[in-house]
Amino acid sequence: MTAITTLIDRPAAAVSGAELCVPLIDGRTSGYVNFDYAASAPALAAVTDHLAALLPHYASVHRGAGYASQVSTASYEQSRRVIGEFLSARADDAVVFTRNTTDALNLLAHCTPGEVVHLDIEHHANFLPWQQCGARVVAATPTIAGTLEAIEAELACAPAALLAVTGASNVTGEVLPIAELAAIAHRHGARILVDAAQLAPHRRIDIEALGIDYLALSGHKLYAPFGAGVLIGRADWLDAAEPYLAGGGAVREVSVFETEWATGPARHEAGTPNVLGVAAIAAACTAIATLDEDTVARHEESLTRLLRSGLADLDGVDVLRIWAEDSDDTVGIVAFTVEGFEPGEVAAYLSAEHGIGVRDGRFCAHPLLAKLGHGAGAVRASIGLGSTAADVNRLILAIEALRTCGPAWGYAKTEGHWAPSPETRPLPDFLGLGQLGDLATPGCGSFAA
Structure with missing residues (x-):
């Protein structure tokens, strides 16, 4: 065959390993x-550069009085703001740091107070947590329009708390109409979760404009392969649920027999967090926003x-x-x-x-x-x-x-x-x-x- 020729011969951004x-x-x-x-x-080159600058200051967060600890804490909390702004989250949305998309979806499954509906085309990360909860599965039809009708019919048939959908298929790359799906979910009293693991690296996402209630993504797919993920969304379900992990950092007060748990993101971020992984995601968001x-x-x-x-x-x-x-x-x-x-x-x-x-x-x-x-x-x-x-x-x-x-x-x-x-x-x-x-x-x- 004739070799493909095109003017698109340069990368859109510098990435690590380009000269490998x-x-x-x-x-x-x-x-x-x-x-x-x-x-x-x-990793984007901008991400590796940012981490190189942060590494000498790496220390514990939230409880350290030392200068390095204060710098790491500032970086960690600033990352919440940067990521939330990049995804156009609502002002009162919680930004919870996780290990990856799978962890984020399991966290939300832990917090969802009712039945869940999802499609049969999902990645296992947006399938197995709901399968374990006895979720209702809608079969995708041969057309997108027919698939939307099938979802609407399922939600109209019986109430559900959450509609969980992929933003873009990790197999075929096909993108679902998120705004339409959100409108369908909300029309029937459900919230919508978007697995954005594959969508976020390719498209700018506006959580508020699209009507997304919860969104999950992984840093390692967003040019920040350092082992962190994010769950963003409405705080009430997250604050009402038992902590995803029981441990230090998720508490306000502990006695021998009782524990008063924190609210907000800290409630589900027990243990020492992945400060560098979180900073990497924020750096990737900042770099992509400049393109x-x-x-x-x-x-x-x-x-x-x-x-x-x-x-x-x-x-x-x-x-x-x-x-x-x-x-x-x-x-x-x-x-x-x-x-x-x-x-x-x-x-x-x-x-x-x-x-x-x-x-x-x-x-x-x-x-x-x-x-x-x-x-x-x-x-x-x-x-x-x-x-x-x-x-x-x-x-x-x-x-x-x-x-x-x-x-x-x-x-x-x-x-x-x-x-x-x-x-x-x-x-x-x-x-x-x-x-x-x-x-x-x-x-x-x-x-x-």
Whole structure:
């Protein structure tokens, strides 16, 4: 095929690892192409710079009298304000720091005072906590309009406290109409939670304007991969629930037999918090806010269109969609299968022979993959602020070569994990572990992921 050409040849923002070179299976090296943003995005350069400045001042927060402790406390609490403003939260919304989106959603599940309704297309993080609570599941229909009607019918049939939905699918990148869903929920006396793990890295979100009651996200997908997440939303449910964790920092007063719990975010933030992870999210929000929103949107839309159309034009490649006709609104996430090859085999080939990193498996969305007829999994390519047209071109040409000529190396499947056979690529010297083939555990089986 003709190589893809476009003016979108520069990244929208500087990210860590942009100059990374990786070994190939034949002994050569190659610049790394990262198509795994949806799993964990690289840190923005501005984030690593901010953390480098903060690290010498790292100390305990809230209870230390030392200067470093005061600086860390100021950073931690300022981060609440910065993140809340970035997401246009209401003035009285609580901003609670968690480990990640999964932790944030489990926290809200702990606090929700009634029944929950969600779709069958959710990531496990927005599925399993509600499944354990006996939530009602609405099956997505072949159209978005039909899906909205099904949700409205379910909420009209019986009251619910919460409608829990994804903002953008982590499998197909398709975006749901959040404002319409919020209006439906509120019309029937329910609140709405948005799992924004995949939406926030790609779109600016206005919590108040969209009518979102609760929103959860992860720093590691928002260019701040340092182990923190956020739950933002109305404080009353959070203040009324028992603390998510019992421990220091979540209390006002403790006696031998009784405890008076704190209200506000502290109620659910027991223990020493992830000060650096929180600061990283705030730094990412600050950096993203300085980017021209329209320019970033055009950059992603162009690359996503190239990626989708380039893959769809290849013989034997099937691009996954939930809604075939009315889902033109997508973020930079594309899942696909290649006829004649298992997803894990495709991912191993791309890594070993082309220096391209993708994700394969079921993406913690088993019910959705089964619904789409790909219960054995797929390959996912996801783009971000550091992606370029040259990256998209390399991926499409690599898949075309696989379909035309097959792999140039042998690959074997062990315990569900595909890898080159033999595996010759060395690990970085700083790990002191030899080469990839020496690892005792090959990794998480692609079928289970």
